[in-house]
Amino acid sequence: MGKFEESMVRLEEIVNLMESGEQALDETLRLFKEGMRLSELCSATLSDAQRKVEMLVKKADGSYDKAPLEKEMAEEKRASDLG
Numbered sequence: 001m002g003k004f005e006e007s008m009v010r011l012e013e014i015v016n017l018m019e020s021g022e023q024a025l026d027e028t029l030r031l032f033k034e035g036m037r038l039s040e041l042c043s044a045t046l047s048d049a050q051r052k053v054e055m056l057v058k059k060a061d062g063s064y065d066k067a068p069l070e071k072e073m074a075e076e077k078r079a080s081d082l083g
Contacts, residue, residue, distance in 0.1 A: 003041075003045075004041075004042060004045045004046075007038045007041050007042050007045075008038075008042060010034075010038055011035055011038045011039060011042065014031050014034060014035040014038070015035070017031055018031055018032070018035070
């Protein structure tokens, strides 16, 4: 299991522990801080992965080129906002 997956599993454990309400306040605060750190780590990992994802875009001349996923998503959003 990778670091991202391990972080997600631990984050789920923390959520379950906190939802149980069985921890003392100081333990709940410690869990909250750990959960926030893991959440930030997972968010950064996902953002990095998104930047790496590329789509093949067909050009007018019929050839293909790579384009960042963010650009394609922004163009689709603009088109849906107009329509």
